[in-house]
Amino acid sequence: MLHVRLAPGPAPRNLSRRWDSSACLHSWCSVPCPSRLNLSRTYSIKSSSAGSATGLCLGQCCRIKPLSCKCKLGWSSQPPPDSRQHFSASSSASEAILTAQSDIQKLFVANEKIGVLLLNLGGPETLDDVQPFLFNLFADPDIIRLPRALRFLQKPLAQFISVARAPKSKEGYASIGGGSPLRQITDAQGEALMEALCGKDIPAKVYVGMRYWHPFTEEAIEQIKKDGITKLVVLPLYPQFSISTSGSSLRLLESIFSCNVREDEYLVNMQHTVIPSWYQREGYIKAMATLIEKELLKFPKPQKVMIFFSAHGVPLAYVEEAGDPYKAEMEECVDLIMEELEKRGMENPCTLAYQSRVGPVEWLKPYTDETIIALGQRGVKSLLAVPISFVSEHIETLEEIDVEYKELALQSGIKHWGRVPALGCEPTFISDLADAVIESLPYVGAMAVSNLEARQSLVPLGSVEELLAAYDSKRDMLPPPVIVWEWGWTKSAETWNGRAAMLAVLALLVLEVTTGQGLLHQWGILPPLP
Ligand SMILES: C=CC1=C(C)c2cc3[nH]c(cc4nc(cc5[nH]c(cc1n2)c(C)c5CCC(=O)O)C(CCC(=O)O)=C4C)c(C)c3C=C
Numbered sequence: 001m002l003h004v005r006l007a008p009g010p011a012p013r014n015l016s017r018r019w020d021s022s023a024c025l026h027s028w029c030s031v032p033c034p035s036r037l038n039l040s041r042t043y044s045i046k047s048s049s050a051g052s053a054t055g056l057c058l059g060q061c062c063r064i065k066p067l068s069c070k071c072k073l074g075w076s077s078q079p080p081p082d083s084r085q086h087f088s089a090s091s092s093a094s095e096a097i098l099t100a101q102s103d104i105q106k107l108f109v110a111n112e113k114i115g116v117l118l119l120n121l122g123g124p125e126t127l128d129d130v131q132p133f134l135f136n137l138f139a140d141p142d143i144i145r146l147p148r149a150l151r152f153l154q155k156p157l158a159q160f161i162s163v164a165r166a167p168k169s170k171e172g173y174a175s176i177g178g179g180s181p182l183r184q185i186t187d188a189q190g191e192a193l194m195e196a197l198c199g200k201d202i203p204a205k206v207y208v209g210m211r212y213w214h215p216f217t218e219e220a221i222e223q224i225k226k227d228g229i230t231k232l233v234v235l236p237l238y239p240q241f242s243i244s245t246s247g248s249s250l251r252l253l254e255s256i257f258s259c260n261v262r263e264d265e266y267l268v269n270m271q272h273t274v275i276p277s278w279y280q281r282e283g284y285i286k287a288m289a290t291l292i293e294k295e296l297l298k299f300p301k302p303q304k305v306m307i308f309f310s311a312h313g314v315p316l317a318y319v320e321e322a323g324d325p326y327k328a329e330m331e332e333c334v335d336l337i338m339e340e341l342e343k344r345g346m347e348n349p350c351t352l353a354y355q356s357r358v359g360p361v362e363w364l365k366p367y368t369d370e371t372i373i374a375l376g377q378r379g380v381k382s383l384l385a386v387p388i389s390f391v392s393e394h395i396e397t398l399e400e401i402d403v404e405y406k407e408l409a410l411q412s413g414i415k416h417w418g419r420v421p422a423l424g425c426e427p428t429f430i431s432d433l434a435d436a437v438i439e440s441l442p443y444v445g446a447m448a449v450s451n452l453e454a455r456q457s458l459v460p461l462g463s464v465e466e467l468l469a470a471y472d473s474k475r476d477m478l479p480p481p482v483i484v485w486e487w488g489w490t491k492s493a494e495t496w497n498g499r500a501a502m503l504a505v506l507a508l509l510v511l512e513v514t515t516g517q518g519l520l521h522q523w524g525i526l527p528p529l530p
């Protein structure tokens, strides 16, 4: 069977050294981004019959440019037969491109109702929504990973953490206008995508399914059913794949499908495909480069500005123990953007750091706050922050970067500060998303829903399924720690202190839940035992 492996795929060539967290700060000024050597997608494509990537759909359609992705599109479990036949018959490249494209479009649009499901995180719309939103987030086993034996504590723990965190989060949301802008922006992106698809002769309806707040993914699926969509493209709005974001949303979608599929004739017949990540797409990279270029020009000396990519972090164990491809994809993404800027004559230094860590475990490094301080100490005077893991403005751009990190930068000796806006509805970006959808249409249905009988995954096609399976098998029993215990406030001690504190909290919670007595009951956070 043909499939694309998402992770833990080979590290992009030359990237791991460059972005090694300890080397990162040194490499930005002295080493030009070496990445640019090999920017092709690192996912490998295997086929038991063809033996290599070039032997597949890919063998033929790679020669035809607009579908050349199309290696990158390899999330299908089989090549699209009709398009393949058509491609190999074509000889004149540009004519073939147009004919192939429009034929494929006709083929997949005729008598079909096409839907695009945008998956996103969701955010509280009012301050009253904050605590329940946080509960949903922390109740997600892809956000707080508990060993199987302790899963029964997931919800009480989520309740505890959400109540404890809510005041701080509320302050943040209050400072950006009393709620998250995510729903509005995602809706606008959906509208723009629908128009862009229409402009490319693909009439499709776009749905928004949020993971932790309204409109929930379940609501979107209900609407999709009501509308009688026959072909669905699932598009997470995260450029890079992480277990904690796209992975979690796809897992939820899979559970919705598998819960309903036996009694739901409609879901059984609905064909779909998934675009797991799209950070390497040319349109996205170019749109990011254009936004950066525009902001650079606002500095007094644009060529002296350090381009500071700040990505949302994930706990280190996701990458090191669960095989999350997030870090590798992030690094490759930054390299692609820097290469595009270089092509445009911009040779600025750059660095990548990770922000927004929560809780007591170690997260991906270098941390954004520590890096800003270090850059200031090294004499950097101009910093342009680029939020890189998300395509909408949200609390972490509007509050954490614009307020907290800006203040920290100015205190650390940075004189000139700027921030690149999130892509939002930027037309090149939306048009590229539309192209991604169109290019994925031939793959819709490659994973038949009826495959459930064969115990195949419904939603995550090949790669994601593999990734999640690997993740599942690892997370029950984490490998023993490699860090030697040290007393005091070292990093390893910090981690273990955190874990010990977490265990203590868990023990207290178990005690409370079983005895019905304790602080949480006194404060009315947990209901009294019957
Ligand atoms: C690619 C982006 C994101 C990753 C990866 C991610 C992982 C992750 N997040 C938390 C905890 C929180 N995230 C919160 C908000 C939030 N997270 C993202 C994106 C990613 N998260 C966004 C876009 C937002 C903002 C939504 C909005 O309302 O604007 C929050 C709530 C805000 C706060 O209290 O700080 C928490 C908590 C974890 C634990 C995690 C990985 C395991």
Ligand SMILES: [Fe+2]
Pocket: 312, 356
């Ligand atoms: Fe987050």
